[in-house]
Amino acid sequence: MTRTAVVLVLLVAAFMPFHGEAQVPPSYAWTKFVASADTLVARIAPPSGFERVPAPPGSFAAWLRGLPLKPDGSPVMLFSGTPKYRQDVHVAVIDIDVGTRDLQQCADAIMRLRAEWLYSARRLEEIGFNYTGGGRVPFSRWARGERPSADARSWSARAKADSSYDSFKRYLVQVFSYAGTYSLEHELRSVPIETLQIGDVFIKGGFPGHAVLVADMVDKPGTSEKRFLLLQSYMPAQDIHVLKDPGSTDGSPWYPASFAGDLVTPEWRFVRTSLRRWP
Secondary structure, eight states, X not given: OOHHHHHHHHHXXXXXXXXXXXXXXXXXXTSOXXXXXXXXXXXXXXXXTOEEOOOOTTSHHHHHHTOBBOOTTOOOBBTTSSBOSOOSSXXXXXXXXXXXXXXXXXXXXXXXXXXXHHHHTTOGGGOEEEOTTSOEEEHHHHHTTEEEOTTSSOEEEOSOOOOSHHHHXXXXXXXXXXXOHHHHXXXXXXXXXXXXXXXOEEEEOSTTOEEEEEEEEEEOTTSOOEEXXXXXXXXXXXXXXXXXXXXXXXXXXXXXXXOOSSEEETTXXXXXXXXXXXX
């Protein structure tokens, strides 16, 4: 089979109907990208003998699988336009802007992806995050022209109503300025590692803390064996990238779900009880 044929097969598999439903390819508002070979699902194949777990159309999992990637071999770049000092921790770079300020770090990148998915699905009422100060900041209030205080415990009407994508991006900058791993860890609910799903977050809240996102999962038919992919940004703010598994002997980015002890990533170690899920 030619390389072109393989790519076409992968794309068909990524967007095929689920339980008889026609699936609309995911949309990504920050780019004019359309379905092509350069997606997470098309470039990163499952390990031999494994298959991707089902992802319902329109779900966060399906959206993550369709994320556009920068060309193979791309370096991870910082918000400042300079390369990250470590270029040995990733296998692919997500094609999404990082901004020009040191804001879109680890938890911020995860909140960005979650919010972008909800925005693409026009589920605007569900977009909202907690500030470190304790208050919650829904995009719906921002879109009505309201603006929160630094702890988000009080609001005032200071702008025109605007639910456009530009307004949404300004909202995210505000969230990144006042939220982080501490607030996100408390916002998400703890789940057992045995229930791991696409879209879950391994997180250690703190100053500093760290967080990584489960971007995809596969299983081996006829067994209970599962593996997963991780995405991260880091400090300083940088491109979101697919992590290597430092415990792999063959360079695979697929982490075994049956890991013993801590989850060891190239730049952080998470305890097993650090798995969280969106409410």
